[in-house]
Every structure is written in structure tokens, then in C-alpha cells.
Amino acid sequence: MNNINQRPLGEAASTNKSLSNVRYCLYARKSMEDEERQALSIDSQLKEMKQIAERDNLHVVTIRTEAHSAKNSGQRPVFNQMIKEIRTGKFNAILTWNPDRLSRNAGDLGVLVDLMDSNLLVEIRTYNQKFANSPNEKFLLMILGSQAKLENDNKSINVKRGLRTKVEMGLWPSVAPTGYLNEMIRGREGHVVLDPTRAYVIKQIFQLASEGWSQRRIRRWLRDDLDFRSKNNKHFSVSNIQKILSTPFYYGEFEYPKSSGKWYKGIHKPIITKELYDQAREQIEAKKRIQYIYHKNFAYTKLMKCGLCGGNVTAEEKFKALRDGSIARYVYYGCTRSRDPVCKIKYIREEYLIEQLRELVDKLSLDDLGLRGQFEREVDRIHRFNCDVMGKPLAYTDTEEKDVDIKKYIKYLLTDGSIEEKRNVLLNLKSKLILKDGCVSLDVVTDEDESVAPIP
Secondary structure (H helix, E strand, O other), rough: OOOOOOOOOOOOOOOOOHHOEEEEEEEEEEOOOOOHHHHHHHHHHHHHHHHHHHHHOOEEEEEEOOOOOOOOOOOHHHHHHHHHHHHHOOOOEEEEOOHHHOOHHHHHHHHHHHHHHHHOOOEOOOOOOOEOOOOHHHHHHHHHHHHHHHHHHHHHHHHHHHHHHHHHHOOOOOOOOOOOOEOOOOOOOOOOEOOOOOOHHHHHHHHHOOOOHHHHHHHHHHHHHOEEEEEOOOOHHHHHHHHHHOOOHHOOOOOOOOOOEEEEEEOOOOOOOHHHHHHHHHHHHHHOOOHHHHHHOOOOOOOEEEOOOEEEEEEEEEEEEOOOOEEEEEEEEEOOOOOOOOOOOEEEEEHHHHHHHHHHHHHHHHHHHHHHEEEEEEHHHHHHHHHOOOOOOOOOHHHHHHEEEEEEEOHHHHHHHOHHHHHHHEEEEEEEOEOOOEEEEEEEEOOOOOEEEEOO
């Protein structure tokens, strides 16, 4: 919650000389576990503390409020700011409802005691107690703070035990996945029911996946045909669909905690059968295997940007049965459509892509191509082999002829080199490759103004 600046309370009535140099910060905190405890709400804490300040003529210079758990050390921004202001001398005392409002961990408690030891913090006052810089009162403060930590630790153990009991009963211990709704009835915690507007769509997603639909195709179907949205009124992403298709909860089983290897049979009504889930997973794994097998044959993926939407360029292959009984394989490059699902870019065949890349080599200097030294050494090695082993004369006599040979070597690599060699050439270009309207071009960033200018 935001800090609240407050005019000093009881300032006019403050005549006690012993309190004249004590400046209080009124600190109120509500953690997540206090949501239903009206007695510990921010407003009720402030009301009680203000009454104490008026009654005892305390000089309150500021008010700090925070809604955050004190379980972990150093995780409360308002509390941390309050500690900094104590060190700078803005105030030197704290007024709060209870010691557990200040700390439920040893780290923050130690900071408060250290401030008292250094006389920067002269007093901590609560609803019915006062802790000054004396051995007995600091000892009592540490006992109460340790008691709060003990309660916190025991609460964590009890919560985990309660969750284990729930899952052993087949109850779901968290927010219901898409297609289900949590029952918001006291005494029915952990029970989930079918979402009447989304459950049938979840089943259709599994059916389409089992028929070989890709996750991107399913996403387009959900968005364009159904305008299907989550409980947060958002369209599904590919990652959302991946999560759905890998969630066994939909056929009645679940693992808790995740990756623990502990499986439970839920008492909720399944949306799909185990057979449908397995069929969908089989199709997904088959697609992964195919992508893995052929991914290494795509030499120019992730090396270009789409000229329409700025997304990455990927490749896909098509097979065609020829009249002589053989199978022709064609590779096409186009946009991944990760940024714009309806990007209208034209695909380009790999053969035409290589032709355009070879033409671009002639338009660039060797410095633009990068790896000049590496190519020069490779060309020299080839010529030494021709001279020493094959007995051929030196193929070039000046630098210009040598540059021509290096460009020929690069063109050779783009056509007949290994995948690693092809990628190495393009990765070292000092320009960006752009694919647009079936054509490849370059965007060059100049050293003078870093402006982008396409090479004609």
C-alpha cells in the first residue's frame, strides 16, 4: 500500500520532556493471511495506534502502511525504507500493533535489535508493551519475535500437511485449470466442477491434436473461428495450448507437487479419456521427432527477418511424387508468424534463395562479408595444394584477383558447403538479411549515423 503522510499527532499537547526527542513512525502491516481478520486490518491498526499516540502524547512524524508477508527477510519495501529513515535520523522510535507486525523472521528482528544497540532506535511501542534499549526488554522482544517465527514455521508445516491430505482425497489444491471452475462454497475447498462455457472446447482441442493438427493451427481456430478466451478474457497463445495438451488432470489424474513423481486420482469429472490424451500426445511427439530429423537440413533458418512483421524466418518442406516413381523434396522459407499470425509474406524456394544470396555476395566487399582472414587462409590453402600437389601454377597474382577467388569460394559454400559452413557465412555478415515478397535483401547499419539503408 502507498505510504500515508500524517500531521504529527499530539504534538501540541506534548509537554513531557522525556518524550520530546522521541519521534515515532507509526507502522501498520497486513499480510496475505490477514485478509479475513478484521481485527488485524490496516484501518483497525491505524485507529488503535492513533488513539495510543493521543493518549500518551507521542510525537508521530510519519505513518507507514504495508500489505506484505514478514516471513522472509528483506522482502518488504516499506519496512526497508523505514529502516533507512531510522539510520538517517528522521525518526528514532516505532509504534505498531504487535511485535509480529514488524518481524516474523530472524533477519529483520536482528536489524531492529542492532539499531537499538547503536542507539538509533530508542523504543518500540506496541498496543500493550514497550521495548527500550535495555537487556531485559530487548531479550523479551527477541523472544516474542522468535515466537512469531515459530508460529509461521508451524503454519507452513500445517498448510503442507493439509494440502497432502487434500490431494490424497483426490481434491485439487490450487486454481482450477482451464475447463474447470473452483467451487466457491465453504467446506467445498478443493472441489472443481466443469466450466460450462469452456469444457467442451478443451475436449475439441485434444481431438484436433489427436488428428494431427499443429498447435499453431489450433490457436488460429480458437481465435478466428470461436473467438475463444480464457477466464481472464484473453486469447490463447501456443504456450497455453501446449500446457493444456500436457495436463493429465483432464483425464482424471494429477501430479503433486509438480515433478515429484507422486500421482493421485482426482474425484473431479474428466473432460477426456486417457485414450484420447495418449493419442494427442503420440501425434505431438511424432511431430517433434520429424522436426528433429529434418531440422538439420534447413541451413538458413533463424538467419533472416521477415520484411513485413519483423518475425524470424523458418523453413518447411514439401514432398511431391513424380511420374518416374521418385519423390521430390522442396524446401520453402517464410515467416514463423510469431509476431503476426496472419502475416502475408510470400514463401521462397531454397534454390531461389541461394541464387539471390550468391548475387548479394557480388555486391558486398569482403569486409562486409566478415571473416575475411579466415576465407583468405582457406583460399591460400587450396592454392598451395594445387601448386604443391597437383603441380598447377599460381592462380592469382594480385589482391584484386585474390578477392575474386574468395567471393567464388563463398558462393561455392552457399551452394555446396556443409550446413555449418553455410550458416557460418551468413552469421558473420555485417548486415541484416531481410526476406520480403519472395526476395532477399540487406539492411546496412552505417557507422556514421547508424541509420538503416537497404542495398539496391
